[in-house]
Amino acid sequence: FAITMDQLQLYEDLGKGNYGTVKKVLHKPTNVAMAMKEIRLELDQAKLNAIIMELDILHRAVAPEIVEFYGAFFIESCVYYCMEYMDAGSMDKLQAYGRDSPCTTPQAPPEDPMDTTQMPDPTSIQLTLPNPIFSGKRTGGVPEQVLARVVGSMVRGLKFLKDELQIMHRDVKPTNVLVNRRGEIKLCDFGVSGQLEKSLAKTNIGCQSYMAPERIRSESLNTSPTYTVSSDVWSLGLSTIEMALGHYPYPPETYSNVFAQLTAIVHGDPPQLPAEFSETARDWVARCMMKRPEDRATYKELLEHPFLVEDSRRQVDMPEWVARALEAKERASREKERMEVLGEKALS
Numbered sequence: 070f071a072i073t074m075d076q077l078q079l080y081e082d083l084g085k086g087n088y089g090t091v092k093k094v095l096h097k098p099t100n101v102a103m104a105m106k107e108i109r110l111e112l113d114q115a116k117l118n119a120i121i122m123e124l125d126i127l128h129r130a131v132a133p134e135i136v137e138f139y140g141a142f143f144i145e146s147c148v149y150y151c152m153e154y155m156d157a158g159s160m161d162k163l164q165a166y167g168r169d170s171p172c173t174t175p176q177a178p179p180e181d182p183m184d185t186t187q188m189p190d191p192t193s194i195q196l197t198l199p200n201p202i203f204s205g206k207r208t209g210g211v212p213e214q215v216l217a218r219v220v221g222s223m224v225r226g227l228k229f230l231k232d233e234l235q236i237m238h239r240d241v242k243p244t245n246v247l248v249n250r251r252g253e254i255k256l257c258d259f260g261v262s263g264q265l266e267k268s269l270a271k272t273n274i275g276c277q278s279y280m281a282p283e284r285i286r287s288e289s290l291n292t293s294p295t296y297t298v299s300s301d302v303w304s305l306g307l308s309t310i311e312m313a314l315g316h317y318p319y320p321p322e323t324y325s326n327v328f329a330q331l332t333a334i335v336h337g338d339p340p341q342l343p344a345e346f347s348e349t350a351r352d353w354v355a356r357c358m359m360k361r362p363e364d365r366a367t368y369k370e371l372l373e374h375p376f377l378v379e380d381s382r383r384q385v386d387m388p389e390w391v392a393r394a395l396e397a398k399e400r401a402s403r404e405k406e407r408m409e410v411l412g413e414k415a416l417s
């Protein structure tokens with residue numbers, strides 16, 4: 070079926086990307102909540118038609134690790150793209166609150182605080198301590214077991230795109246990894262439409278690059294693209310480190326401008342997972358972050374690596390982790406608002 074604008078009831082904005090705004094909408098005929106992305110493009114009708122036709126492949130992109138596509142249409146020079154609504158948003162917004170969000174349920178505190186016979190097990194006490202965000206210390210990053218679960222889904226999603234649709238993603242980054250309260254992890258925003266890619270390229274100047282060194286070289290020389298699916302493996306490795314740290318691995322404090330950042334990616338040593346992570350996890354990331362594309366692991370090798378094999382044998386309560394990361398994120402945003410009000414009062 071084809072979706073049209075008059076079937077949609079518009080709700081709040083979910084976020085803003087490099088190319089447009091994403092809104093929550095309700096598809097009235099089916100009563101399905103969707104996320105609608107608006108991409109403003111100054112293109113003629115023929116090119117817009119070509120984009121809508123190319124996006125049609127997305128109806129074949131049905132896998133547990135891929136955000137479902139419902140349909141696209143255009144009005145004037147805007148393309149509207151409707152997809153599955155993921156109610157916990159993207160990993161870039163959750164990762165900073167993840168470390169204090171245990172994936173094991175802490176014991177409830179005793180009803181009578183004086184009754185020590187009811188005291189919880191001391192190992193669970195630390196789980197109920199306030200989030201360090203509020204003590205001014207921001208640890209950030211997701212715990213290793215959650216990280217393994219997230220990147221495992223990413224690899225399966227990327228392998229599906231490559232094997233079943235013969236496409237590479239081209240834009241692997243935590244913003245394009247969406248999560249829901251059921252604990253599902255899915256990829257979105259992959260490059261299916263050549264025409265759309267061409268039209269977006271001109272505006273694509275992000276301040277954080279996830280591009281592999283060979284892709285930065287090829288784009289800066291303006292040569293025809295020489296990169297392949299292994300460039301996505303680099304971006305996957307960099308995204309893994311970002312989710313582990315809770316922030317982009319080349320911080321703006323050190324790399325004061327985009328040029329310095331790109332130079333570090335092309336000429337510097339690749340970033341690594343911090344030492345607090347297991348050797349297995351660190352090795353997995355290092356296999357993604359090889360400077361030479363031909364040295365990087367394939368998706369099959371990444372799935373067969375002990376880091377992901379161990380993950381597939383383990384219970385990880387993702388819904389619990391998502392719920393706690395969302396709570397911590399909401400607390401932090403309330404606290405930020407409170408501080409802003411206090412700041413304004415102090416000034417006036």
Ligand code: ADP
Nearest residue numbers: 083084085086087088091104153154155158159
């Ligand atoms: P970018 O251009 O940086 O990739 P997008 O425009 O794709 O960003 O998305 C902007 C924000 O909107 C994301 O960071 C995410 O939080 C939110 N978002 C995107 N798609 C969805 C979705 N399907 N469900 C819920 N939130 C979404």
